[in-house]
Amino acid sequence: MTILAAGQQFHEGQDALPSRQARLAYRAGLAASTAGVANGFVQGNLAILPEKLAASFHRFCQLNPKPCPVIGMSDVGDPRIPSLGIDLDIRTDVPRYRVWRDGEVVEEPADIMAHWRDDLVAFVLGCSFSFEEALMADDLPIRHIERKVRVPMYRTNIACSPSGPFAGPMVVSMRPFKPAQAIRAVQITSRFPSVHGAPVHLGHPHSIGIADIAKPDYGDAVPVEEDEIPVFWACGVTPQAVIAAANLPFAITHAPGLMLVTDLRNTQLAVL
Numbered sequence: 199m200t201i202l203a204a205g206q207q208f209h210e211g212q213d214a215l216p217s218r219q220a221r222l223a224y225r226a227g228l229a230a231s232t233a234g235v236a237n238g239f240v241q242g243n244l245a246i247l248p249e250k251l252a253a254s255f256h257r258f259c260q261l262n263p264k265p266c267p268v269i270g271m272s273d274v275g276d277p278r279i280p281s282l283g284i285d286l287d288i289r290t291d292v293p294r295y296r297v298w299r300d301g302e303v304v305e306e307p308a309d310i311m312a313h314w315r316d317d318l319v320a321f322v323l324g325c326s327f328s329f330e331e332a333l334m335a336d337d338l339p340i341r342h343i344e345r346k347v348r349v350p351m352y353r354t355n356i357a358c359s360p361s362g363p364f365a366g367p368m369v370v371s372m373r374p375f376k377p378a379q380a381i382r383a384v385q386i387t388s389r390f391p392s393v394h395g396a397p398v399h400l401g402h403p404h405s406i407g408i409a410d411i412a413k414p415d416y417g418d419a420v421p422v423e424e425d426e427i428p429v430f431w432a433c434g435v436t437p438q439a440v441i442a443a444a445n446l447p448f449a450i451t452h453a454p455g456l457m458l459v460t461d462l463r464n465t466q467l468a469v470l
Contacts, residue, residue, distance in 0.1 A: 242322035243434030254362030264432035270322035294453035301445035324393035348455030350414035355407030366443035
């Protein structure tokens with residue numbers, strides 16, 4: 199058994215978890231998309247805010263559970279979230295971060311040790327990468343994984359319910375499917391409300407404010423074939439659009455597509 203500096207313990211079997219090995223690689227400086235990494239383990243979106251804004255943001259997440267399902271939250275000034283990983287350090291274990299000032303991204307560092315403060319609270323939100331395992335287990339193709347790129351994400355005209363300074367558009371992620379596959383994808387992802395659940399829209403991207411499906415606002419474009427329809431899920435990058443809209447003086451998030459890999463198992467989040 200290994201004893202951590204903080205006095206916590208974990209069994210040797212945990213030391214070999216693919217989720218922990220992924221975090222160690224990111225802690226060492228690897229920066230790459232986490233799609234398909236540590237299959238079976240929950241990945242999360244990250245939003246770090248000053249304590250004075252934490253209550254309003256928590257309320258924002260409660261009002262908007264589709265894009266912002268909270269799966270973990272730190273104590274004030276504490277970079278650990280033991281419920282998501284016994285040795286997890288929120289300052290180093292994400293492949294790439296975004297530092298925001300006055301609603302603009304000013305830096306994308308590999309760690310945030312230099313930016314960490316005693317008044318910060320970290321929120322981890324469920325990520326659609328978690329339900330992709332279930333989709334692939336049912337032989338549904340995931341195009342961005344096949345092409346080894348980031349999932350395409352788009353700002354929409356779907357307004358989130360506001361809370362304090364937090365208001366703005368929902369961001370969605372897109373995966374193309376043939377119609378019969380799309381129906382099955384709805385059935386499968388409905389079982390995972392903690393990681394965005396069922397899609398919020400199918401087909402007709404222009405009707406939710408997406409002018410060009412080939413030009414995502416975040417991530418990478420993937421082709422939609424003639425016999426396919428785009429299927430859109432609420433996305434945990436939504437807080438980044440909201441942070442920009444609110445011109446927050448300071449915030450930290452993950453870089454889109456480069457997530458926090460946790461020790462939770464996807465099967466723990468299934469409701470059926």
